[in-house]
Amino acid sequence: MRRLPGYVLFISLLLLLFFGQAISLYTDWLWFQELGFTQVFTTILTFKFVLALLVGGLFSLLVYFNVKLAAHAPRSVRFLVQDQVTCGREVGSLPSLSERRSVRACRSSLWL
DSSP: OTTHHHHHHHHHHHHHHHHHHHHHHHHHHHHHHHHTOHHHHHHHHHHHHHHHHHHHHHHHHHHHHHHHHHHTOOTTOOOOOGGGOOTTSOSSSOOOHHHHHHHHHHHHHHTO
16 A cells, blocks of 8 residues: 555656647647648658667667676676675785785776
């Protein structure tokens, strides 16, 4: 029951955006109809729709192949977070001042 106000707000915002676009589309249709250029309006609308489908499809393919490539990364490759890079010292031990300098140098050389 707690999620109901969130859903109502989300649906209300979607309807508001939809009706805003629908009103704009309707007024454009009326204007083109008044000028006698409804063919131009439908051509523009069709072109925008086809272009949106084409770009959306290409983007979906790009994301799909990127995820597929990432899923088949070699098992020997390990991605390290900067905090995990130890540069030769034990993870749990506290470094001395000279070790801190060498660790900083080691970490900065890893990011070059």
